[in-house]
Amino acid sequence: DYNAVSGNYHDKMVALHVGGAPMECCYVRDDDFAEWVEAGWLRPCDDLLAADPDTSATTADLFPYNLSSMTYGGQRYGLPYYTDFNIWIYNAPMLEAAGFDAPARTLDELTEQAVKVREARVRTPTGDVIEYPIMLNFRQSVLGFLDWWTLNYASEATLFDDDLNPTFPDDEDRRAETILQWLTDGIHRHRIISPSSLTAGQMRDHVASGRQVYGILNKYDLEYVNNRRNSAAADDELKRRGSDAQHAKVYRMAPVPSISADQNGTLGWTRMYCLTSRCREDRMQDAWALMKFLGAKDAEGEYYTARRWFRLRGLGFAYRSLLDDPDIVAQTEEWGEIDKVREQSRHVRPRENIKAPWFPDFKIYYQPEIQKVLLGQQSARDGLGKIAQRCRQLIADWS
Template sequence: MSRRRLLQGAALGSGAAFAGLGSRFAHAAPATPLSFIGWQFQPQIVEENVNTFKSLYDEAVNYELVTGDYHPVVETKLTGGQRIDMLYAEEDHIARWCTAEWTRDLEGLDGVDEMKAGMFPVSVKSMSLPNGKLAGLPYYAGHNAFIYNEEHLQKAGLQVPDSWDSLLDACRKLKKDGISDAPYNSAWGQKWPELSWSIFSCWYAEGAPVFDAKNDFVDDAALRKVLETHQALYKEQLVAADIMTLPNEGVPSYATGRHTFMVLHDYDQKVANDPKLSKAAGKVKNALMPGKTKSTFAWTAVYMMGAQPTDIDRTWTLLRFFGGKSKDGQYHVIKRWALDFGLGSAYKEVMADPEVVASFGKWRDLAVTNKQLELATSRDIAKQIWFPEWDLFMMQRVQEYIRGSMSTDQIVDELGKKVAELKQQYQ
């Protein structure tokens, strides 16, 4: 059985097509709770948001927190036939789940076109299926940013590096001068928001397409440059020895003030500049990514609707409350994420809100951020249903490469062959 059929197996035996959902479930009793599954970010606040929704709309919702590795756990639940009305997903799973008929697109639902018109195009693209249909509403919009400790550079008499070669040279001097024993830091673990996101950001910054229009792997000089830079950073002990197992994507480690540079999720700049959480607070600045193009990886996480919701109208109301405006015209959930945690939004209106602008400006240079977003790249390849499997394989093998177990020729050959293998299996 092909992987495509395996993905679809549980869904094909579980019920009707979408066309009849509106009439079939529209009269479900309000006492029947909607089901909502979420990951481990601030679950206590999610509970509060659920309670706000229940009160505002006189609704019933069962919120379930998924511990562990979110996407594989949810896929197990969906394969087992669990009915879920609303769930989180990252951009690398939306097409996979829609293809398996576990979730549905949102086209044709009330207000969708107006909502898309109010979003940044890169976010709409990130949340859309290969056929252009919107697959979810935005949870938050993020990108990987490049930060540096200004005090460290001043002590070393260095400028902010704008290439991978100058970054390596800066790290060598910082270590030689005793300013930082591990000047570079990043998320190099195997979870989906770690090495995958950070290395794609570096690849895009150097101009590596990674995949072409036919979804084939591209072995080029830019891709090899980034790989070899990662290997050199590790070999020369310019990173922490345990960088591949650092908790929380390496952010707490950076907050110790030990490191000079880091590629990290843009919202984590708030942590790095919070004096309650970081010894480097006030010294951390953001700059454009090093590399020839200065691009980075940008994504938008989503709230998705289950393929067979308890009630399509009630579920759509739940999605709109969490992923847009509520009926009172407020962005209750999205604005709170922005103000409390620095999470960016797909909505232009939210990012232009004076409170949000003032809050974000306290911990990062907004002009640099806006320029970085202009240059950012969305990861179209993530819309291929085989991509999550390749992505995990890539992280595992790249870790081994970084440790020096194979040559650059060997790693790029393996990555290319894995793409061909998975494309064949998913036919």
């Protein structure tokens, strides 16, 4: 049986593009978007949108961060496949067992709360005492340290200026350094963040096992960890209630903890469909029709594919009006809270330097430097300084 390895997608597609393989349209991650445009592999779709008023009208329905992520150099290139943003989750029964009725709002409050949760010796569904209440994802991967961006954006940090020059480690209030130091202290000093955060695989599986009280997830994975089919935590709670329901709201969504309680934000990303620059003229309209069906509306004027992906997997969508779709609202309420989703969707940002053509090189460099900080091998300031210097070198190389 064939199992796709999504981490190899970039390398496979680069080989196909370089080799000139016949291809009318393709799936593009925002991580790779600028690189592929600069390489001349993608075709703008502004002319097709201009000639297609119905599809063009959907532009006004897009979340701003999605529209921005599909635009480069003032030209529109894509229609959305799916999208989502990161959320802070907490295990409500475990928090209650430790004596809390609400999650911490700031990083300092989280430190204090997590220490008390650990001291309360809260147990997993299998009866083990939870040693580290917080689990994050700082394993090196092709998509990068999304939790690092999420925590920075929660504190409304600005990491790059309008010309994509790094502002850290001397960004406003040195927020990037403060957050990285908080992470390091959480691992080594307070022992509230699991050291396995640097090596663990799928975060949702660790959360679903009930071994963590807090963490960061893709929003769509909230359905997964609250579904008893996947989640020991949900199954244990439903058995305790004597319920045969499929979902239990064991894990709940909250604003990502920030330096100050008046700050709010998170990271979002975009997956899109784009025409390739090799799309033949005689196949252009067929390719565009396929893209519209997948990334916009069907012949009946419905967001068929976006709604179907949500129904099947809870995948996020790029169109704001779907947050008021009755079926989507009802399904969300089975495992989440639509009002919290609506509120957090107002505070989503894409990675600031994601449209730099040197972003793929940046991803390779910054991850091990962050890990060295988290391992205590260098200070937060020194690590950020090295990353900033590498960014400046990449900018010079691409000038």
